[in-house]
Amino acid sequence: DAKTTQPTSMDCAEGRAANLPCNHSTISGNEYVYWYRQIHSQGPQYIIHGLKNNETNEMASLIITEDRKSSTLILPHATLRDTAVYYCIVRVAGDYKLSFGAGTTVTVRA
Amino acid sequence: NAGVMQNPRHLVRRRGQEARLRCSPMKGHSHVYWYRQLPEEGLKFMVYLQKENIIDESGMPKERFSAEFPKEGPSILRIQQVVRGDSAAYFCASSPPMETQYFGPGTRLLVL
Numbered sequence: 001d002a003k004t005t006q007p008t009s010m011d012c013a014e015g016r017a018a019n020l021p022c023n024h025s026t027i028s029g030n031e032y033v034y035w036y037r038q039i040h041s042q043g044p045q046y047i048i049h050g051l052k053n054n055e056t057n058e059m060a061s062l063i064i065t066e067d068r069k070s071s072t073l074i075l076p077h078a079t080l081r082d083t084a085v086y087y088c089i090v091r092v093a094g095d096y097k098l099s100f101g102a103g104t105t106v107t108v109r110a
Numbered sequence: 111n112a113g114v115m116q117n118p119r120h121l122v123r124r125r126g127q128e129a130r131l132r133c134s135p136m137k138g139h140s141h142v143y144w145y146r147q148l149p150e151e152g153l154k155f156m157v158y159l160q161k162e163n164i165i166d167e168s169g170m171p172k173e174r175f176s177a178e179f180p181k182e183g184p185s186i187l188r189i190q191q192v193v194r195g196d197s198a199a200y201f202c203a204s205s206p207p208m209e210t211q212y213f214g215p216g217t218r219l220l221v222l
Contacts, residue, residue, distance in 0.1 A: 036213075045213070046211070046212055096166070097166075098143075098145075098155065103152070
């Protein structure tokens with residue numbers, strides 16, 4: 001049962017911002033939005049998470065709509081090393097199982 | 111602060127042999143999770159352990175697979191009598207209780 005919907009793939013120009021959308025229209029009030037990415041042949045890397053407020057850290061920003069039914073991960077200045085599969089995951093607080101879907105394959109081009 | 115460590119990074123086994131995969135959690139993390147990624151598929155949860163306890167092994171195949179997290183030492187995922195279908199990348203994650211999981215680099219198992 002897919003809790004999130006992401007585009008299959010997207011391209012981004014190096015140095016530009018990459019905006020990755022995620023739909024989670026059935027999200028509950030106690031569910032967080034998590035983002036991970038997996039660079040080829042590596043383990044998933046935690047990026048950011050949020051509940052209802054926008055969040056920013058050294059890697060990215062997370063914008064969550066007011067109704068919480070969708071969110072956008074923003075990589076402010078994409079580099080070639082940001083080429084990866086990006087996973088948007090909805091997780092109930094206290095739930096330990098992460099459900100990875102197909103994610104979005106992001107290709108950053110020079 | 112070292113991240114989650116897994117070894118070996120690559121493991122080749124012949125059908126019928128045993129595979130042992132090790133995971134050392136991040137310092138201060140008492141919870142360990144194992145996930146499996148079959149070729150061209152997403153990661154699937156296998157098992158969740160705390161020190162000396164298996165909390166949830168609902169994602170583990172019923173036979174040949176076992177996991178432990180002893181009081182001392184790394185967590186071990188053990189696969190007995192491996193078959194070709196066990197070829198996959200096995201990832202370990204660790205966290206403090208109910209917090210963000212951080213993943214290791216994975217062990218790639220190839221069964222010949």
